[in-house]
Amino acid sequence: MNDALRRTMPAELDRAYRYIRLEWNPEFAMLTARMGVSPIQCYSLGVLAELKQIYADISAARGLVRYFVTASDIPGVFNFGGDLSLFVLLVRARDLDSLRLYARRCIELVWWGEVAADIGVYTIALVQGDALGGGLEWALMNRTVIIERGAQAGFPEVLFNLFPGMGGWNVTIRRAGLAVANDMILSGQIYTAEQLQRRGLVEHVAEDGQGEVLLNQFVRTMDPRFRGSMAALQARRIAAPIAYESLQAIVDHWAVTAMGLSNRDMRLMERLARAQIRKIGGANDGVVEEIKRMELDSAWDFERTGISEWDTLS
């Protein structure tokens, strides 16, 4: 985005954020939010507060934004979902109410995406890096997902005895059906962009580095049909509804389940976080490779001995 475009940011949206960089494309009234949270790209309390403000500004200036794009400022990573260290803190403190509160804040933002068509906003996820757990849930909640070929995604939560609680079941079932949702969520497997497209989970696969080009092509094609598409999306919500009560009930169940995580489960979460930190420091492998290693370790050990390596961690 060049300076000329950045200068045209409408006053209604023009705020300084710490974790989100906004870009404005006046040709299509397209607002792009690029998230950058360090050391691990996740939905921290700070970024949730900023997203909430952005959504409030978009809702208040109804009609100003036609396309809202979620993207990442971190190379190779779209989003890794929940703030694992905050989870660990709240689980260690046995603080169910606060964990539920955090989860419900996430659901409020997910719900804004679900009903964005009602205020004339078309949502798009531009996935240019790996999307795990809540990061994938967030992407799938968008109307259109554009993913670059090298990106990988999945719901690894089952590996540490949890499940995706912030809309993962709802959106995966709506996009690809119950069988695919079962397979993805209960296996914890990581999928390539092509595999996701074959399962009907994402609409477009771009070559690496070409995601933004494809995004602009998509919006250019979509724009003349904007009003009809929005009306169709509202009708889709009637045909295949996701109820707020369903999201809330699942997230409450998620919080109760998280309270039951053992030390072993939390050590596995820490192992993933450490792998990603090592990658930031220059190591070849990050969290996705570590998840695959965990899957492989588990499969081999279980086949040989009937005992998972993870059992020895407990």
Added chain:
Amino acid sequence: MQTAALPFFIDLVTRTDEARRGFEANSKVLDIVANGLSVERYRNFLLELYHVVWHFNPVCAAAASRITDAHKAVRCYLYQHMQEEKGHEEWVVNDLEVVGVPAARTLAYQPSMRILVFNGYNYWAADRKHPMSALGMVYALEVIASVYGGPLTAAITESLLLEGDRGISFISSHAELDAQHMAELRVVLNEVTDNEAKSAIIESSCVNFDQFARILEAI
């Protein structure tokens, strides 16, 4: 996240989130989590840590002596907590011996200015700012131990090829111990209703996260 009318524990978690993440995102802390420490740096860390542990109970005692009956539950919590932490500096001495530092050298070690600043702030806050500030120190140290202690332990054990708990007993045991402590701390923090006390605890937590990162930066 809105903070009005929340129990104080989550209010504290929310309002110190930037400071906690600042600790987590500190480049030197990240490097330790990713690559561990050389034996020389680990010795330096433990020598400095000894003075954090050694002064922990006196800071709590200074605070407890000034806490009024309005916060009797906090005073009792500090008594109990001091009892649980009593003698833990000996664990640091033992770990240092395993990695080649005799007890006499540990006891003679002069802490760095960062430790003096860390401890100095906590004494000053308990004595002059507000005695409830001590809970901010306790919160920050418990979070560092129970949330980050596990990855730090794994990294140091791997880098130094230590076996079991040998040489790492203080950090590894506090990663587990402080999980229970965190649950107890939440209960007592949720009983704090006084706004002045809350502000002091929040400020102290932020200072302790920041200063502990400085200690790790310098080793």
